[in-house]
Amino acid sequence: GAVVSQHPSWVICKSGTSVKIECRSLDFQATTMFWYRQFPKQSLMLMATSNEGSKATYEQGVEKDKFLINHASLTLSTLTVTSAHPEDSSFYICSARRGYPEAFFGQGTRLTVV
Amino acid sequence: AQTVTQSQPEMSVQEAETVTLSCTYDTSESDYYLFWYKQPPSRQMILVIRQEAYKQQNATENRFSVNFQKAAKSFSLKISDSQLGDAAMYFCAYIIQGAQKLVFGQGTRLTINP
16 A cells, blocks of 8 residues: 655756646545655655645745645645756656545656756 | 765675664654665665654564664664675654655665675
């Protein structure tokens, strides 16, 4: 149990376009989901906390208009990178909380903006 | 500020031997949870072991065990009988009871030498 699926695993998009990443909890309901960004050889940097049915809480320094997060159901949260630029290229990871304090992670999405 | 420090950016060990990864953390809270996560080359974050701060007994999961020293705010991970599949980045993390966010360390890259 406790499977979190992230889609797509990798995506290449053109500069100026938007890309959506999905995070699904497959076998449990997640009232809280988290979005992280990971640069090469670095730790996970929390971008935002997403609660079902309410607005996401963004970490300081994260542009909420660029990184749109929607948590419309108990099993799905989406991260949309709007007007992507090469500096947005990174590895994005979601996690979902089942109970407390356990959080389970998706397999990540490698975004490349060209 | 809440911080987690992993003082060993890289470690290596011979297959079948034992290795200990260090982690210290800083919090003024008394009720929290500690975790070790593994991130193999696939980049999927996997929970290795968890420790509740109120428990004095050190957690154990098969070949993985921790040395939890609450007064010293230390939480080291011991891997016994190291296997090639243990090669990964290992992240120490904690969450304060009632808080939303995990606080991660910088990670330790573990190499297993055959």
